Amino acid sequence: DIQMTQSPSSLSASVGDRVTLTCRASQSIGRYLHWYQQKPGRAPKLLIYAASRLQSGVSSRFSGSGSGTGFTLTISNLQPEDFGTYYCQQSYDTPAPTFGGGTKVEIK
Amino acid sequence: QLQLEESGPGLVKPSETLSLTCTVSGGSISIGTYYWGWIRQPPGKGLEWIGSTDYSGSTYYDASLKSRVTISGDTSKNQFSLKLRAVTAADTAVYYCASFNLATSGPFDYWGQGTLVTVSS
Numbered sequence: 058d059i060q061m062t063q064s065p066s067s068l069s070a071s072v073g074d075r076v077t078l079t080c081r082a083s084q085s086i087g088r089y090l091h092w093y094q095q096k097p098g099r100a101p102k103l104l105i106y107a108a109s110r111l112q113s114g115v116s117s118r119f120s121g122s123g124s125g126t127g128f129t130l131t132i133s134n135l136q137p138e139d140f141g142t143y144y145c146q147q148s149y150d151t152p153a154p155t156f157g158g159g160t161k162v163e164i165k
Numbered sequence: 166q167l168q169l170e171e172s173g174p175g176l177v178k179p180s181e182t183l184s185l186t187c188t189v190s191g192g193s194i195s196i197g198t199y200y201w202g203w204i205r206q207p208p209g210k211g212l213e214w215i216g217s218t219d220y221s222g223s224t225y226y227d228a229s230l231k232s233r234v235t236i237s238g239d240t241s242k243n244q245f246s247l248k249l250r251a252v253t254a255a256d257t258a259v260y261y262c263a264s265f266n267l268a269t270s271g272p273f274d275y276w277g278q279g280t281l282v283t284v285s286s
Contacts, residue, residue, distance in 0.1 A: 058228070091272035100261055100276035101212065107270040144212055148271025152200055152225035156212040 059083055059150045063143075063157035070135050071165045078130040078160045080145035085125045089149035092121055092130045095159075096141040104143075105130060132162075140164050167191045169262050169277040176283050177256075183249040183282055187262030194243055195220045200265035201245045202273065203236060205258040213258075217265055218245055252284045 060083035070076050080090065088108035093101035103112045105121035108128060118133045132139055145157040173185035187201070194201055202217035216226035218236045226234050230249070238245040249256060259281050263273035 089270050091270075093273075100263075100279050101273070102276075103272050103274050106266075106272040106274070110269070112272075112274070146212075146272065148265075151267070151271050152217050152219075152265075153227065154202075154214050154265070154271065154273075156214070158211050 058153070059086060059147050059155055061145055061147055061155050061157035063145055063160050065160060066158065067161040067163065069163045069165050072135055072137060074135045076132040076135055076139075076162065078132075078143055078162075080123075080128045080130070080157050082126045082128075082147055082149075086147045086149035088124050089147055089151075090121075090123065090128045091146045091148065092119075093144045093146065094139075094141050095144065101144060135164070137164050167264050167275040169264065169275055171260060171262050171277045171280040173280060173282070175281055176285065177252055178286050179253055179284055180251055183247070183252050183256060183260075183284075185247045185260055185262075185280065185282070187245050187247075187277060189243050189245070189264075193240070194238055194245060195240050198266065198268040200225070200267065201238065202263050202265050203247045204261045204263055204273070205256075206261070206279075207255075207258045215247065215249075215260075254284050256282070257284045258282060 092105040095101040109121045142159045168190045200217040203215040233250045235248045259279040261279045263276040266274045
């Protein structure tokens with residue numbers, strides 16, 4: 058199984074900050090990496106697919122980069138509505154996708 | 166745009182079988198570019214993929230659950246279902262159904278709202 062590790066596990070940042078979340082894969086996964094935002098009591102929402110492609114309707118403040126084993130999700134100009142938990146997911150090992158443990162983002 | 170909705174009992178007794186159905190609208194489960202998956206989230210924890218089925222009826226399961234899981238599709242009703250046998254308290258979770266998009270490298274692009282299943286006597 059491909060293991061996905063996210064860091065940090067949580068962070069607190071101020072409105073307007075630039076925030077970077079990291080996801081690492083236990084082996085190379087090319088660009089088969091996707092990012093989700095989940096708010097309490099809600100289903101996850103796809104933000105970024107294929108490492109850097111912005112899902113339709115998602116704010117351009119979200120951007121993704123990376124390939125191989127290291128990936129980042131950047132939130133520019135952090136807004137109050139950006140609180141939640143962010144998960145990465147690999148699909149290189151289709152049809153057995155795996156998720157990272159999540160990064161909880163809190164607004165100061 | 167796809168819409169998915171889970172349905173099924175919210176309470177299951179230990180050792181019994183958890184059964185959920187996902188109804189898909191806005192598109193057919195016979196689409197070859199999608200898998201149809203189940204994901205769960207224990208209270209306060211992360212996301213766990215359970216398994217998926219595709220347009221041909223092929224199924225794929227997480228290795229740790231494979232002995233207890235069956236996923237099947239019903240194209241006539243545009244639904245797919247999850248059965249998890251011999252449940253324990255550790256199976257208490259919010260269960261989501263979601264579409265796995267092969268055409269965009271495999272994200273889960275549409276999700277149901279989730280349904281909480283509690284295993285308790």
